[in-house]
Amino acid sequence: MKTLACLFFLISVQVFANDGSELWLKYDLIENETVRSNFSKSINQIVIDTQTERSTLAARELQTALKGLLGKEVPILFSKENKNLKKSIFLTDSYAGSELGSEGFKIENLKILAKTDLGLLYGTFAFIRHIQTSEKLYFSQIENPKVKIRMLNHWDNANGTVERGYAGSSIWKWFELPNQIDPRLIQYARANASIGINAVSVNNVNASSRFLTSEYLTKIKGVADFLRPYGIKVFISVNFRSPRTLGGLETSDPLDAGVRNWWKEKTDEIHKYIPDFGGFLVKANSEGEPGPQDYGRTHADGANMLAEAMKGRDGIVIWRAFVYKADPDGDRFKEAYEQFKPLDGQFDKKVIVQVKNGPIDFMPREPFHPMFGAFPKTPLAMEFQITQEYLGHASHLVYEAPMLKECLDSDTFSKGKGSTVSKVIDGSLDNQALSLMAGVANTGSDANFTGHPFGQANWYAFGRLAWDYDLSSEQIAKEWIQMTLTQNTQAVAQLTDFMMASHPTYVKYTYPLGLHHMMGEGHHYGPQPWLEKSGRPDWTSVYYHRAAADGLGFDRTGKLSNALKLYAPEVQENWGKPETCDLNYLMWFHHLPWDYKLSTGKTLWNELMSRYYEGVEDVKKMNDKWQTFKPIIDPEIFANVSGRLQIQEKEALWWRDACYLYFRDFSKMPLPAGLEMPNRTLEEVKKIEEIYHLR
Ligand code: GCW
Numbered sequence: 183m184k185t186l187a188c189l190f191f192l193i194s195v196q197v198f199a200n201d202g203s204e205l206w207l208k209y210d211l212i213e214n215e216t217v218r219s220n221f222s223k224s225i226n227q228i229v230i231d232t233q234t235e236r237s238t239l240a241a242r243e244l245q246t247a248l249k250g251l252l253g254k255e256v257p258i259l260f261s262k263e264n265k266n267l268k269k270s271i272f273l274t275d276s277y278a279g280s281e282l283g284s285e286g287f288k289i290e291n292l293k294i295l296a297k298t299d300l301g302l303l304y305g306t307f308a309f310i311r312h313i314q315t316s317e318k319l320y321f322s323q324i325e326n327p328k329v330k331i332r333m334l335n336h337w338d339n340a341n342g343t344v345e346r347g348y349a350g351s352s353i354w355k356w357f358e359l360p361n362q363i364d365p366r367l368i369q370y371a372r373a374n375a376s377i378g379i380n381a382v383s384v385n386n387v388n389a390s391s392r393f394l395t396s397e398y399l400t401k402i403k404g405v406a407d408f409l410r411p412y413g414i415k416v417f418i419s420v421n422f423r424s425p426r427t428l429g430g431l432e433t434s435d436p437l438d439a440g441v442r443n444w445w446k447e448k449t450d451e452i453h454k455y456i457p458d459f460g461g462f463l464v465k466a467n468s469e470g471e472p473g474p475q476d477y478g479r480t481h482a483d484g485a486n487m488l489a490e491a492m493k494g495r496d497g498i499v500i501w502r503a504f505v506y507k508a509d510p511d512g513d514r515f516k517e518a519y520e521q522f523k524p525l526d527g528q529f530d531k532k533v534i535v536q537v538k539n540g541p542i543d544f545m546p547r548e549p550f551h552p553m554f555g556a557f558p559k560t561p562l563a564m565e566f567q568i569t570q571e572y573l574g575h576a577s578h579l580v581y582e583a584p585m586l587k588e589c590l591d592s593d594t595f596s597k598g599k600g601s602t603v604s605k606v607i608d609g610s611l612d613n614q615a616l617s618l619m620a621g622v623a624n625t626g627s628d629a630n631f632t633g634h635p636f637g638q639a640n641w642y643a644f645g646r647l648a649w650d651y652d653l654s655s656e657q658i659a660k661e662w663i664q665m666t667l668t669q670n671t672q673a674v675a676q677l678t679d680f681m682m683a684s685h686p687t688y689v690k691y692t693y694p695l696g697l698h699h700m701m702g703e704g705h706h707y708g709p710q711p712w713l714e715k716s717g718r719p720d721w722t723s724v725y726y727h728r729a730a731a732d733g734l735g736f737d738r739t740g741k742l743s744n745a746l747k748l749y750a751p752e753v754q755e756n757w758g759k760p761e762t763c764d765l766n767y768l769m770w771f772h773h774l775p776w777d778y779k780l781s782t783g784k785t786l787w788n789e790l791m792s793r794y795y796e797g798v799e800d801v802k803k804m805n806d807k808w809q810t811f812k813p814i815i816d817p818e819i820f821a822n823v824s825g826r827l828q829i830q831e832k833e834a835l836w837w838r839d840a841c842y843l844y845f846r847d848f849s850k851m852p853l854p855a856g857l858e859m860p861n862r863t864l865e866e867v868k869k870i871e872e873i874y875h876l877r
Contacts, residue, residue: 201630203369208250209314213669225269236303237275243307245257272294274295276297283297284300288322291322304413328651329608331618332380335620337385337388344386348626353631355627381414381416387463388471402455418452420462422471422474434476461492467481474487500534504536515541515738536565544566544622547766552748556596556748564589564607564618564619574830624641667819690797691800710840730848739772757771791842791857794838802831
C-alpha cells in the first residue's frame with residue numbers, strides 16, 4: 183500500500199512539475215475553451231506539397247503543436263494537388279512572390295508560404311507562435327529577417343566546461359560525440375529554429391587548437407549534421423597559433439606562404455567534414471590570445487589570410503574587435519576603435535568585424551560602442567552577451583531585451599538622424615553585403631538549459647531581436663510568458679511588467695548613474711569597488727569609477743580621456759555636458775563633485791545612494807510580486823524562481839552596502855535622510871568577496 187501511495191505521488195509530481203526542459207515549446211492545451219474549439223473546428227488537416235527533411239520537420243512540428251494546443255490529432259497529407267484545402271493548414275516551399283527572401287515567409291490565414299524549406303520552417307514556427315498567443319486564427323503576415331546571420335556564440339571548451347556559463351557544462355558533450363548525440367539537442371535545435379537562429383559557433387573564442395584536429399572535426403561534423411535540418415550552420419572559433427601547435431610550422435605569421443597554405447589545407451579539410459561550414463570566429467591579440475600582431479602584422483592581415491583560405495566557399499571570417507592593451511595612461515574605451523579605425527577598407531569582403539555592444543565589456547549598461555557608425559567600409563557585426571557574466575550569473579533575474587534594444591535603437595548620427603546601431607548591424611546604413619548579430623549563449627547541461635528559468639527569456643529575446651530588432655521588449659516578454667509560464671491574461675500583463683522592471687532594478691543596485699566595472703575580480707560576481715590592484719590597471723575597479731575626495735566618475739570629455747570625441751558631434755552634444763547628459767550614462771563620461779546638483783534636484787551623492795537603496799527595495803517588491811503568482815505558475819518553476827529571488831535580495835543588499843560603505847570614505851557625506859544604515863562594516867562586507875578566492 184505504502185509503495186502504491188509513493189508511486190502515485192511520484193506520478194502526480196511528474197504530471198504537474200515542469201523542469202523547464204521544454205522551453206517555450208510546451209504546447210499546453212489552450213485553456214480558453216471557446217478559442218480552442220473555434221481553432222479546432224477550423225483545422226482538420228495539414229497539407230504540405232514538399233517532402234524535404236526540413237519541410238517534413240516543419241509539418242511534424244505543427245502536428246505536435248496542434249496536438250498539444252488543441253488536444254487533437256491532425257493528420258498530415260502530402261499532396262501536390264492543393265485542391266481541396268478546406269479546413270487545412272497548407273504549407274509550401276515553392277511560393278514565387280518577390281516580397282520574400284530565401285528565409286522569409288508569408289502567412290495568409292491558414293496558408294504558410296515560403297520560397298525555401300527553411301522559410302517554411304520559420305513560417306511554421308511563426309504560425310504556431312501565433313496560435314499560442316492570439317485568440318484569432320486567421321491573420322496575414324509577411325516576414326523576412328532583418329539580419330542575415332543570427333548566431334549563438336558558445337564559449338564551450340573541449341573539456342566540457344563553459345567559460346562564463348552558469349547553467350552546467352557544455353551541451354555538446356564532446357566526449358560522447360559523434361557516436362552519441364544527446365537527445366536534448368533536438369530541443370536546443372527546435373528552440374533555435376523557432377526564433378530564427380541560423381548559426382552557432384560551437385567553441386570558446388579563447389580557442390583550443392584541438393578543435394581543428396581530425397578528432398574534434400569529426401565531433402563537430404556530428405553536431406553540424408544534426409543541426410543542418412533545423413537550418414543552423416556551424417562555425418568554429420580558431421586559435422591563431424594553430425599552424426604552429428598543430429601543423430608544426432615555425433611561425434603563424436599571416437604573411438608567411440607556409441602558414442597561408444596550412445590554413446588553406448585546413449579549410450579544405452574542414453569542408454570534407456562539413457560541406458556547408460559557416461566559417462571562422464577569431465579572437466586575436468586580445469587578453470593574451472595569439473594573433474597577427476605577434477608578427478608585426480595587422481588584424482586585417484590576419485583576417486584576410488583566413489578569408490583567402492575560404493576563397494570560393496560560402497563561409498566567412500568573423501574577426502572580433504574586442505582588443506585592448508594594458509596602458510595605465512590610456513582609456514580602454516577607445517582602444518578597439520583606435521586599433522581598427524586605420525584598417526577600415528582593408529578587410530576582404532568575406533570578413534565581418536564583430537564588435538561588442540559597448541566599449542568596455544558587456545557591462546549592465548554601456549553606451550553603444552563608438553565603432554558603430556564609424557566604419558563605412560567594413561561590415562560590423564553585433565556581439566551581445568546573453569549569458570549573465572555581469573548580470574548576477576544564473577541567480578539574478580534580469581530580462582535583457584530592454585538592454586539590447588537600448589543599444590540597437592541608439593542613434594550614431596553617422597549619416598544624419600536615424601543612423602541607428604540596428605541599421606549598422608543589418609548592413610543597410612553603409613550598404614554592406616554581410617550582416618550578423620551574435621549572442622554569447624547562456625545554454626548548458628542544466629535541465630532547463632539556462633539555469634535561471636527566466637534566462638530562457640533572454641535566449642528567446644535575443645533570437646527574436648536578431649530576426650527583427652523592431653519588436654518591442656514588451657511584446658517579446660509577453661510572447662515568452664504566454665508560451666512558457668501561463669495563459670492567464672492578467673498574469674501575463676503583470677509578469678510582463680515584472681520582467682520589464684528587472685533590468686532597471688539590477689542597474690540600480692549595482693551600477694547606478696553609469697558606474698561600471700566594479701565587480702569582483704575574476705569571477706565577476708558581486709561588488710568589489712575597492713579593487714585597485716590586478717594583472718592590469720584596466721582590470722581594477724578604481725580605474726573606472728575614479729572615486730576621490732573631489733568626486734566620482736570617469737571624465738571622457740577631454741580632461742582625462744577624449745573618448746567622447748569618437749562619436750558623431752550630435753552624440754557628443756547629447757552626452758558632453760553633465761547638465762544634459764542622460765543620467766544613465768553620467769559616470770561614463772563625467773567626473774563630478776559629490777555635491778553636484780543633478781537634474782533630479784538631488785546632489786550626486788544623494789541620488790547615487792537613493793538609487794542603491796531603491797534597487798534593494800525594488801528587489802523586495804519583485805520578490806513579493808512573484809509570490810502572488812504562486813497559484814498560476816507551475817510549482818517547480820515557482821519554487822526555482824523563488825529561491826533565486828531570495829539570493830538576489832540578499833545580494834542586492836551586498837551591492838548596496840559595499841558601495842555605500844566604500845564611497846562614503848571619499849564623499850564624507852551622510853546617508854540621505856530616511857535611509858537605513860547598513861548593519862555591517864566595510865571590512866565585513868569585503869570578506870564576502872574574499873571567500874571566492876579561497877582555495
Ligand atoms: O568579458 C570577458 C570575459 C572573458 C571573455 C572575454 C571575451 C572569452 O571575462 O571570459 O573571454 O570577455 O569576450 O573575449
